[in-house]
Amino acid sequence: MPSMRLSAYPIVNLKEVPADAEVVSHKLMLRAGLIRRLSAGLYSWMPIGLRVLRKVEAIVREEMNRAGALEILMPTIQPAELWQESGRWEEYGPELLRITDRHERAYVYGPTHEEVVTDIARRELRSYRQLPVNFYQIQLKFRDEIRPRFGVMRSREFIMKDAYSFHADEASLDEGYRRMHDAYQRIFTRCGLSFRAVHADSGSIGGTGSQEFHVLAASGEDAIVFSDGDDYAANLELAPALPPPGGRPAASAPLTEVATPKAHTIADLVTQLGVPASQCVKTLIVDGAAGDLVALVIRGDHELNAIKAQKLPGVANPLKMASPDRIRTELGAEVGSIGPVGLACRLVVDHAAAALADFVSGANKPGFHVTGCNWGRDLPEPVTADLRNVVEGDPSPTGNGVLGIARGIEVGHIFKLGRKYSAAMKAEVADENSQPLTVYMGCYGIGITRVVAAAIEQNHDEAGIIWPDPIAPFKVLLVPMNWLKSERVREVAERLYRELDAAGLEPLLDDRDARPGVKFADGELYGIPHRIVIGERGLDAGVLEYRHRRATDNEEAPLEGLTEFLRERIRQSSTGPA
RNA sequence: CGGGGUGUAGCUCAGCCUGGUAGAGCACUACGUUCGGGACGUAGGAGUCGCAGGUUCAAAUCCUGUCACCCCGACCA
Numbered sequence: 148m149p150s151m152r153l154s155a156y157p158i159v160n161l162k163e164v165p166a167d168a169e170v171v172s173h174k175l176m177l178r179a180g181l182i183r184r185l186s187a188g189l190y191s192w193m194p195i196g197l198r199v200l201r202k203v204e205a206i207v208r209e210e211m212n213r214a215g216a217l218e219i220l221m222p223t224i225q226p227a228e229l230w231q232e233s234g235r236w237e238e239y240g241p242e243l244l245r246i247t248d249r250h251e252r253a254y255v256y257g258p259t260h261e262e263v264v265t266d267i268a269r270r271e272l273r274s275y276r277q278l279p280v281n282f283y284q285i286q287l288k289f290r291d292e293i294r295p296r297f298g299v300m301r302s303r304e305f306i307m308k309d310a311y312s313f314h315a316d317e318a319s320l321d322e323g324y325r326r327m328h329d330a331y332q333r334i335f336t337r338c339g340l341s342f343r344a345v346h347a348d349s350g351s352i353g354g355t356g357s358q359e360f361h362v363l364a365a366s367g368e369d370a371i372v373f374s375d376g377d378d379y380a381a382n383l384e385l386a387p388a389l390p391p392p393g394g395r396p397a398a399s400a401p402l403t404e405v406a407t408p409k410a411h412t413i414a415d416l417v418t419q420l421g422v423p424a425s426q427c428v429k430t431l432i433v434d435g436a437a438g439d440l441v442a443l444v445i446r447g448d449h450e451l452n453a454i455k456a457q458k459l460p461g462v463a464n465p466l467k468m469a470s471p472d473r474i475r476t477e478l479g480a481e482v483g484s485i486g487p488v489g490l491a492c493r494l495v496v497d498h499a500a501a502a503l504a505d506f507v508s509g510a511n512k513p514g515f516h517v518t519g520c521n522w523g524r525d526l527p528e529p530v531t532a533d534l535r536n537v538v539e540g541d542p543s544p545t546g547n548g549v550l551g552i553a554r555g556i557e558v559g560h561i562f563k564l565g566r567k568y569s570a571a572m573k574a575e576v577a578d579e580n581s582q583p584l585t586v587y588m589g590c591y592g593i594g595i596t597r598v599v600a601a602a603i604e605q606n607h608d609e610a611g612i613i614w615p616d617p618i619a620p621f622k623v624l625l626v627p628m629n630w631l632k633s634e635r636v637r638e639v640a641e642r643l644y645r646e647l648d649a650a651g652l653e654p655l656l657d658d659r660d661a662r663p664g665v666k667f668a669d670g671e672l673y674g675i676p677h678r679i680v681i682g683e684r685g686l687d688a689g690v691l692e693y694r695h696r697r698a699t700d701n702e703e704a705p706l707e708g709l710t711e712f713l714r715e716r717i718r719q720s721s722t723g724p725a
Numbered sequence: 726c727g728g729g730g731u732g733u734a735g736c737u738c739a740g741c742c743u744g745g746u747a748g749a750g751c752a753c754u755a756c757g758u759u760c761g762g763g764a765c766g767u768a769g770g771a772g773u774c775g776c777a778g779g780u781u782c783a784a785a786u787c788c789u790g791u792c793a794c795c796c797c798g799a800c801c802a
C-alpha cells in the first residue's frame with residue numbers, strides 16, 4: 148500500500164465526537180476520520196479507514212485461498228424468485244430489503260447469498276467428482292436492522308466475506324467445515340486479535356453444527372462461557388447448566404404463609420424476609436404450544452434462558468411471556484406473587500430450583516408468599532429441565548473445571564447447513580451410479596467491517612486507537628520536529644521516509660506545519676504502532692527516538708540502519724496480541 | 726412497532742418557557758508572535774434556525790402537519 152504524507156491528507160479529525168456515538172470504536176473511528184456517516188446505518192470509509200479494511204480483506208483472502216476456497220463475486224441485488232424458491236421470501240421478515248425495478252419485478256438487496264450461490268452450484272456442478280468445492284466472495288450486504296447502532300459494528304450495509312462449500316457426503320462436509328475452522332483460527336490470529344471460537348445456536352439459518360468466532364472485548368454484546376479446565380467455550384444461550392451435585396437437603400421447616408405487602412420482586416423478598424435470593428424461587432408463566440399456559444420455575448438468583456425454554460416440548464416457540472390478564476383469569480394469580488404450590492398449571496422446574504428445600508415462593512395470593520416450601524411434601528416431585536443461564540463458577544458441562552463468562556463481539560460464524568438449501572433448490576449432482584445426489588452445504592461468514600471495529604474495541608486507550616501491526620493503516624509514523632524551520636530535520640525525515648517506503652514499512656510522514664503536541668496527539672489517535680521522532684536534539688547526538696504505541700517511554704533508535712531496527716520491532720510486536 | 730427525545734455555522738451546544746429579526750467554544754481564512762505534548766493575539770468568512778402551512782405588525786421562539794435522526798423497550802413474578 149502506498150505510504151503517505153499527512154500534509155496531503157485533507158480529512159480533519161475531531162476533538163468533539165458527534166453526539167450519537169455510543170461505543171469507543173464508533174467514537175474513535177469518527178474522531179480519527181476513518182469513517183463518516185451518510186445515513187442511518189450507512190457509512191463511507193475514508194482513506195485511512197479504508198486502508199485498515201483492505202488489510203483485513205487481504206488477510207482473509209490469503210487464508211481463504213490457502214484453504215483451497217475459490218473467490219467469486221455475486222451481485223448485491225438478487226431476484227425475488229430465488230428467495231421464494233428457498234422459502235426465505237416469507238421467512239426472512241422485514242430485515243430483508245425488498246425492491247422493485249421499473250418493470251415491477253421484485254428483487255432483494257442481498258443480506259446473504261445462499262440462494263445465489265446454490266443457484267450457481269446447481270447450474271455448474273454436474274458430477275460428484277467436481278466436489279468438494281468452496282466458493283467465497285468479499286461483498287457488500289444489506290440488512291435492514293430495526294435499530295442500527297454502534298457505528299460500523301451494527302450497520303445496515305456492511306462488508307462480509309461469505310463462503311459456501313458443497314459436498315457429496317457428510318464426511319466431506321465435516322472435513323470442509325474443519326478446514327474453515329482452521330482457516331478462521333489463522334485469520335484472526337494473523338489480524339493480531341485475541342478471540343475465542345465458541346459453540347453456538349445454529350438459529351434460523353438451520354443446520355447441524357455451528358461455531359461463532361468472538362473477538363474478546365469488555366464492551367462485547369454477547370456473553371461467552373468458557374471453561375478453565377479445557378478449551379470448552381459456548382454461547383451463553385447454549386451452555387448447559389448441569390444439575391447440582393448431591394441430593395436435595397431434607398425438609399426442616401413447615402410450610403408457612405407470610406404477609407409480604409408490596410413485595411413483587413426477588414430483591415423485595417430478600418430485603419423483607421431476610422432470605423438469600425438463592426433460597427427463593429421465581430415462577431414465570433409462559434404461553435404453551437397448545438394455547439395453554441406453562442409455569443417455569445427457576446431459582447431466585449438465576450435467569451431464565453429463553454432459548455432453552457422455547458425448546459421444551461409444549462412451550463410456544465418463540466418464547467412468549469403470558470399476559471398478566473391471562474394469568475389473572477386462568478390461574479387466579481397476580482404477577483409478583485405466583486408460586487408453584489397449588490398452581491393450576493403444568494410446571495417445569497429448573498434443576499437448581501428442584502434441588503432446594505425449605506424455599507420461598509409466591510403464594511398465588513396478592514401480598515403473600517410462602518416459606519418452608521418443599522418438593523414432594525407440599526407439592527409433587529417436579530418435572531425438571533435445564534432452564535437457566537449458567538453463571539460464573541458453575542461446573543463445566545465437559546466435567547473439567549468451572550465456567551467463567553467473558554464478553555465478545557461476533558466477527559465470524561461457521562455453519563454446517565446440510566441440505567436445507569440444496570434440497571429446496573434442487574442442487575444435485577450425479578453420484579457414482581449416475582443417480583441424482585443432493586449436495587451437502589456449509590456456509591462460513593466473516594464480518595469484515597465489524598472486524599475493524601472489534602479490533603478497536605479490544606485495542607485502545609484514552610488517547611485513541613492502538614492498531615495491531617498486521618492491520619494498522621501505517622506501520623511507522625515519522626514525526627519531524629520543527630519541520631518548517633530545520634532544514635536538517637527535513638532532510639533526514641525525507642530520506643527516512645523514502646527509505647522506509649522502499650523497504651515496505653508503510654511510513655506515514657507528519658509533514659504538517661503543526662505543533663509537536665498536535666502531531667503526537669494525532670498519531671496516538673490514529674493508533675500507528677511505531678513512532679519515530681526526528682529532532683535537532685537527537686540529530687546532534689546522531690540518534691532518533693522510537694516509541695511503540697503501547698509504551699510509555701522513548702528509546703533510542705539508530706539514524707543509520709533504522710529500517711533494520713524497525714523490522715525487528717515490528718517482528719516483536721506482531722508475534723503476540725495484547 | 727410502542728414509549729421518550731432532538732433537529733440552530735463543519736462539530737459540540739446556548740437562545741425557545743416570557744415572539745422584536747441569531748450566539749459561544751472548537752474547526753476554517755489572513756497576519757503576527759509561538760514551536761518537544763492538543764499555543765496566543767488581532768482581523769475575518771461561514772447558518773434557508775429540518776421542511777410545509779398557520780397565528781401575529783413581527784416567528785428560531787406559539788400552533789398544526791410532515792420529514793429526518795437519536796435513545797429506551799419483550800428478565801416481571
